[in-house]
Amino acid sequence: MDPNTRGPEEYGHDGDGHASRPRPSRDPLTPDFGQHTPALARTVRLVSGDHLLTVNPVDGSEIELCPPTERPERPAKRTPEARAEADRAARPPVPAGPAQPAQPLLGRQDEREQLVRLLARGRSVCLIGPAGSGRTSLLDLVAEDCADLAPDGVVRLVGYHRTTADLLHDLFHAVYDAPLHRPEDDELRALVGEIGAVVVVDDLEIGGAALDELLDATPECAFLFGATPDAPAPSADSAVEEVVLSGLDRAGGVEVIERAVGRVLTEEEANWAGDLWFESEGLPLRFVQAGALLRQRDQLRATAGAVDEFGVFEDARPLASPLDAAADESEEIPLPSLGEAAAPAPLLAARLSASARATLRFAVALGGEVPHQAHLPALVGDTHADAALGELVACGLVSPVGTRYRLAAGVQTQLEAAGYADDVAARAHTAAQHYAWWAGHPSVTPERVCAEADAILAALAVTVPATERPAEGEEATAVQLARTAAPAFAAGLHWSAWEQALHEGAEAARLAGESADRAYFHHELGVLALCAGQLDRARSELEASVGLRGALADKRGTVAGRRALALVADRSGDVPGLAALMAAEEVPDARHEEPAPAPRRITAALPSAPPTAPTVVTSRPSPSPAHRGRGGLRGLAKRNLVAAGAGALLVAVLGTVVTLGATSNNDATDPSDQVGVTPSASVGVDDGDLGADNPGDDTGNGDTGVATSRPTDPGPDGAMGTSDDPTAAGVEPTPGASSSHSSGSGGSSPTPTESSSSSPTPKPSSSTSSSPRPSGSSSTSTSPSPSGSSPGPSESPSSSVPSTASNSVSSAPVSPTTASQSSTGTPATADSSDPVI
Helix, strand or coil: CCCCCCCHHHHCECCCCCECCCCCCCCCCCCCCCCCCCCCCCCEEEEECCEEEEECCCCCCEEEECCHHHCCCCCEECCHHHHHHHHHHCCCCCCCCCCCCCCCCCCCHHHHHHHHHHHHCCCEEEEECCCCCCHHHHHHHHHHHCCCCCCCCEEEEECCCCCHHHHHHHHHHHHEECCCEECCHHHHHHHHCCCCCEEEEECCCCCCHHHHHHHHHCCCCEEEEEECCCCCCCCCCCCEEEEECCCCCHHHHHHHHHHHHCCCCCHHHHHHHHHHHHHHCCCHHHHHHHHHHHHHHHHHHCCHHHHHHHCCCCCCCCCCCCCCCCCCHHHCCCCCCHHHHHCCHHHHHHCCCHHHHHHHHHHHHCCCEECCCCCHHHHHCCCCHHHHHHHHHHHCCEEEECCEEEECCCHHHHHHHCCCCCCHHHHHHHHHHHHHHHHCCCCCCHHHHHHCHHHHHHHHHHHCCCCCCCCCCCCCHHHHHHHHHHHHHHHCCCHHHHHHHHHHHHHHHHHHCCHHHHHHHHHHHHHHHHHCCCHHHHHHHHHHHHHHHHHCCCHHHHHHHHHHHHHHHHHHCCCCCHHHHHHHCCCCCCCCCCCCCCCCCCCCCCCCCCCCCCCCCCCCCCCCHHHCCCCHHHHHHHHHHHHHHHHHHHHHHHHHHHHHHHHCCCCCCCHHHCCCCCCCCCCCCCCCCCCCCCCCCCCCCCCCCCCCCCCCCCCCCCCCCCCCCCCCCCCCCCCCEECCECCCCCCECCCCEECCCCCCCCCCCCCCCCCCCCCCCCCCCCCCCCCCCCCCCCCCCCCCCCEECEECCCCCCCCHHHHHHHHCCCCCCCCCCCCCC
16 A cells, blocks of 8 residues: 555455455454465575575575576675664664663773774784673774774674684675675675775684685785684784783772772772682673672662662662661671672572573573573563663673674573573473564564574574474474574575574474475575585485475475476586496397396306206396486486487488489480480380380291290309300200301301481381201300490480391291390391381
């Protein structure tokens, strides 16, 4: 609904013409039995390097290559106003309740000036001091002094549980305005290399090569680190100056106590403070806690009349005015012993309100993480429990760490010894239930969930090992918390917390027997590994997820997993070639016409005994297609390669055919080119007929002559139609052609005579002559003179010239010689009175 433009839905009907839903009752106690529309899943689209990531808390995140239209532009740096707002957001919240007076930092002026001088020269400094030495307060003062030293101002970061990559990304987002954008490593280093700022990193936990990597990536920045003595030291080549923070002197410790109490200490209290200074080695935190003990002692010494006069609650007495020596002896309370002053946490907690003590129990259960003050009323069950954080800060039981609070140094151990860890499991379970509901609420932004990341992860670390199979219709608390918090961490770009939540959720789902949730966590781990460039790990996680979802018949989840796997294969170039496919297919498919090869067997190390039973030969069934290891990308790639090879072969064959056809038409005497438009069936130059049988002289007696047969034996020389070919039995060779015979030649050599004819229908001119049948020789050797084996077509119908040969046509049996001459193209002479066929 637009507050400026009233729409049709505000006048009793919706824009689609249907009646609007009933107006809700004004009475909040009246139940609404109508059907409520389920809340939509909160999906976020962000760019990570070359990938477009859609965080989907239901089916799993979807990842793809980022289209050019979705790629963000080069990020711009924040304005000074935006940097100031980001700096305020990076500080811990102000506790609820009365404002506490700011305590000045005592005895640290020399260290403060030294740090400012080194930073002004562009040097990086590491301030080393134990927990409780006032290191964080000194860093805040130095940051204020260096606000105008660098063009990009001062950037505050937290090094607690942060790696080098986390610090680089935090620095990038603190300086650049790039929402929903997580650049890849190369782009990230190029952008942070242009940052010129004084970077303050408290609670640093990295050193050595990791710290050198951070310094090399940011050459234009001057760093001010804060670390404890047990933190990894910088390398010798890092050129990082070290400043050691020592404890306060005795006078400084007494002054801290007097400022905390608000009065001058008595002689007894001053001596007690001196003994405490000797035992604590001058740590300022011990003097703050000692001042809180004296302040509580003064409150307990107040008379009941003062309580009635001010009208305050009995368990929170007001701070009494400085007491004189004439106070009532019945209200005299002794000073705490030196042991109680050395471990003051149990005594301080015993004199706090019930809400503050409950908050301490939750902090102990969460490993020292104090929930945000906005969550305390829901966790404790008291609407005013948010004021408990102020009590804890005033007593020195908690200390700021970034945007949150943690138990101060040594407080965790002291409270556990006092019995505050008896109900750790129940407190952690309560916190996990609350955070699971809160992190999944649509009104909670991912940034707020990321601010509570340490408390959420601490709750998971306690509840996951105790996870059991839930009852029917219930869900494991640890699994539910991981399912709701992990997508928020991903959308808030807190990916180290995202990875830890996914690992904890996968373990909780395994213990609870939730296969669907386990598949979701494996899918998210695969997507995270793909974004980080860890392709082998991404493949294994995604394959595990696809397998689980395939068993659950989760179609949408399986599709999302296969898409991510395809992207992994594309990014790694894992498309198998022909050699890889042949190597993978060790046992190929058996064809129908050949037996299937036997699968490989393992040869025994020891010789086996010969078989005693007779060997039975049976047919081995071919392996089932399901056991050949095919399908998926390998099967698809093989089919594509086979299709591509077949296409290439077809193109090669077609090219060869076209080339041969283009180059084979170079013979000028090609018979196919001699055919005219109106070819004639005439006799050629060298032929005597048209290849048809010529009719002989019919005697009219119906005698067809003696049956003859063509010789089938080639004779000694192995060639058909020669003189040495044997003749069939009962057949007498007779020369059938009239040719010029030479006496004693034993053969005939016909010589065709060319004649010209202008008749359209050429008629062979031949003279018939009889020659006596030779006697005295049973075999006649003929040597025909071939004049052409096949008639060539004429270019015009009248250009064919028949050859004249004197052949004798009779009804006598045809001799083999005549058959041989006919087969070799020697023309036979037809009678002039016979029609030409």
